[in-house]
Amino acid sequence: MRTVRAGWGTYTLLGLFSAVSLFPLLWTAVAASRTSTRLASAPPPFRFGRNLPRNLGIAWNEGGLGEALVNTTLVAGAVAAGTVLFSTLAGFAFARLRFRFRGTLLLLVGATMLIPPQLGVVPLYLLIARLRWTDELQAVVLPALVSAFGVFFMRQHLQRALPPELLEAARVDGAGTARVVWHLVFPAARPAMAVLGTLSFVAAWNDFFWPVLVLTQAGNPTVQVALTGLGRGHVPDQSVVMAGALLGTLPLLVVLALFGRHIVGGVMRGAVKG
Amino acid sequence: MTETRDPVDPFLPPAGAPVAPPVTAPSRTGPGPRRVRRERLGRLRSRSAPYALIAPFFLLFGAFGLFPLVATAWTSLFRVELTAPEAREWVGFHNYARLLHDEFFWNALFNTAAIGVLATVPQLLLALGVAHLLDVRLRARLAFRVVALAPYATSVAAATLVFALLFGRDQGMVNWALGLAGIAPVDWQNGPWASKVAVASIVIWRWTGYNALIYLAAMQTVPRELYEAAALDGASRWRQFLHVTLPGLRPALLFTVLVSTIGATQLFGEPMLFGSGAGASGGADHQYQTLGLYLYEQGWVNLHLGRAAAIAWAMLLILAVVFGAARLLRPVLRGRGV
Numbered sequence: 366m367r368t369v370r371a372g373w374g375t376y377t378l379l380g381l382f383s384a385v386s387l388f389p390l391l392w393t394a395v396a397a398s399r400t401s402t403r404l405a406s407a408p409p410p411f412r413f414g415r416n417l418p419r420n421l422g423i424a425w426n427e428g429g430l431g432e433a434l435v436n437t438t439l440v441a442g443a444v445a446a447g448t449v450l451f452s453t454l455a456g457f458a459f460a461r462l463r464f465r466f467r468g469t470l471l472l473l474v475g476a477t478m479l480i481p482p483q484l485g486v487v488p489l490y491l492l493i494a495r496l497r498w499t500d501e502l503q504a505v506v507l508p509a510l511v512s513a514f515g516v517f518f519m520r521q522h523l524q525r526a527l528p529p530e531l532l533e534a535a536r537v538d539g540a541g542t543a544r545v546v547w548h549l550v551f552p553a554a555r556p557a558m559a560v561l562g563t564l565s566f567v568a569a570w571n572d573f574f575w576p577v578l579v580l581t582q583a584g585n586p587t588v589q590v591a592l593t594g595l596g597r598g599h600v601p602d603q604s605v606v607m608a609g610a611l612l613g614t615l616p617l618l619v620v621l622a623l624f625g626r627h628i629v630g631g632v633m634r635g636a637v638k639g
Numbered sequence: 640m641t642e643t644r645d646p647v648d649p650f651l652p653p654a655g656a657p658v659a660p661p662v663t664a665p666s667r668t669g670p671g672p673r674r675v676r677r678e679r680l681g682r683l684r685s686r687s688a689p690y691a692l693i694a695p696f697f698l699l700f701g702a703f704g705l706f707p708l709v710a711t712a713w714t715s716l717f718r719v720e721l722t723a724p725e726a727r728e729w730v731g732f733h734n735y736a737r738l739l740h741d742e743f744f745w746n747a748l749f750n751t752a753a754i755g756v757l758a759t760v761p762q763l764l765l766a767l768g769v770a771h772l773l774d775v776r777l778r779a780r781l782a783f784r785v786v787a788l789a790p791y792a793t794s795v796a797a798a799t800l801v802f803a804l805l806f807g808r809d810q811g812m813v814n815w816a817l818g819l820a821g822i823a824p825v826d827w828q829n830g831p832w833a834s835k836v837a838v839a840s841i842v843i844w845r846w847t848g849y850n851a852l853i854y855l856a857a858m859q860t861v862p863r864e865l866y867e868a869a870a871l872d873g874a875s876r877w878r879q880f881l882h883v884t885l886p887g888l889r890p891a892l893l894f895t896v897l898v899s900t901i902g903a904t905q906l907f908g909e910p911m912l913f914g915s916g917a918g919a920s921g922g923a924d925h926q927y928q929t930l931g932l933y934l935y936e937q938g939w940v941n942l943h944l945g946r947a948a949a950i951a952w953a954m955l956l957i958l959a960v961v962f963g964a965a966r967l968l969r970p971v972l973r974g975r976g977v
Contacts, residue, residue: 379777386787389798390789392805404804408815409812451699454693454696477700477704481901481954481958483905483907483951485707485708485951486707486947491719507699507702508704511696542688567792570794571793571794571795573795578935578939589795589796603804606800617793621788626781628792629785635894
């Protein structure tokens with residue numbers, strides 16, 4: 366970092382950027398507190414109205430956001446936990462163990478990182494349909510657990526955080542793989558696990574394309590599916606649509622406020638969505 | 640098998656460390672038969688251990704990652720309808736031949752490229768500027784960074800629904816602000832270019848902060864002494880940015896261009912939810928229908944999954960062409976000092 370101290374110009378420009386970043390979110394709350402009639406007339410409202418509880422209630426019940434929030438919490442939680450666990454195990458193997466096809470397998474995973482998952486949706490959909498998993502939450506959880514980024518991220522972290530001498534010592538003491546993983550790998554991986562977990566949670570919460578394909582409003586909607594339903598006029602009231610957007614975004618803003626450090630750290634280390 | 644070469648020990652020795660002598664495990668009482676057997680079991684276990692560790696990931700990777708990507712090519716050679724996926728019919732390259740004469744495919748390709756450029760170029764330039772601003776000693780450093788990521792934490796759906804309202808023709812805030820500046824209202828929904836700019840602005844809003852943090856991370860690896868030397872030589876802040884910061888950013892620039900380009904070809908949620916009614920047509924006149932949206936329309940609205948698979952494969956081809964062209968252009972760009 367440069368030692369230049371920030372002047373008022375820097376603070377002004379950064380303040381402006383922050384305002385632009387936050388304004389649409391803040392205005393979502395303003396719009397959610399108004400009526401659709403008010404939103405359809407100019408000039409647009411800037412101050413809060415009195416309809417927020419009513420609109421939130423309609424979005425929660427008729428808009429399906431209540432059910433969707435429960436579903437999305439389950440999905441994002443399962444995806445985060447699974448991604449962290451599987452990526453840590455595989456990342457450890459790739460970082461510190463020697464086995465056949467290690468290089469080939471790593472290359473294979475790395476190559477798919479550059480290919481957008483959207484390109485595989487047709488066969489994936491046919492597979493899920495054959496398993497009769499459409500409208501089931503596992504249809505969005507299982508594909509989301511495949512995180513090439515997670516494996517590379519954990520591998521890179523463990524290459525630094527897990528000294529080979531430590532493993533050698535544990536082996537001499539006669540520790541099996543399970544004990545090594547539990548007592549050495551997991552503790553060493555913890556900071557990276559927190560970062561990967563938070564990022565996976567955010568990505569799973571916001572995943573759009575695939576959930577919209579396999580889940581429906583009437584089945585087991587996630588937040589994004591429910592919001593798509595609102596956008597399609599499921600509840601033809603713009604202030605309710607904004608209340609839905611607010612409900613769907615607030616939990617992540619709380620996550621961002623609590624775990625902002627992890628998310629910032631992950632992005633600065635090259636996190637790719639998905 | 641490479642049994643003779645492969646050491647039993649799956650743990651890699653430390654780099655540069657002498658190879659450990661084969662462990663014969665001299666025990667206090669001498670190696671009894673029981674001891675030997677246990678050791679063999681241990682060897683067996685440790686040789687299969689790496690595979691057990693990677694198995695959960697690779698099972699999922701094979702089923703839900705690799706298989707769909709490979710199978711897309713195969714599926715694209717069939718007529719498959721969503722209503723009866725079992726009753727598929729071999730059509731060879733018909734789905735691709737059809738795409739070549741499909742005006743909506745070319746329209747979607749053009750829109751994807753146009754929105755991609757409109758979204759990516761300003762976004763990365765803005766991100767560079769923001770990163771430069773953040774790369775100083777700041778109060779509330781973490782707060783600025785977290786706020787920069789608030790749009791990234793906002794879902795495509797929520798962001799697009801709000802922006803659709805802000806970009807409303809008669810009552811939207813954008814036109815209201817333009818009106819204050821004396822500019823006539825713009826039809827952000829129906830204008831062929833205005834709608835593309837509006838859709839691109841959603842992408843710019845969501846990803847500028849994210850890219851700024853990636854640039855910031857790269858900027859912080861530039862040695863401070865370089866700036867001090869440049870300052871001693873009388874280089875202005877702008878010239879320092881040009882001659883010290885930018886060269887240090889090359890890997891990060893490459894990374895963000897790669898990720899943003901891939902993201903731009905996949906654009907889906909924004910054009911889907913931007914129009915009122917949120918159809919898959921991408922506006923009344925398909926004016927902002929992207930390839931991702933066209934894939935969805937063919938597969939899940941018109942129920943032609945074979946055609947959708949052909950579009951997916953075409954998207955991969957387009958990405959390959961773009962990156963191939965970028966590779967070819969690299970020496971040219973490098974020659975100009977970029």
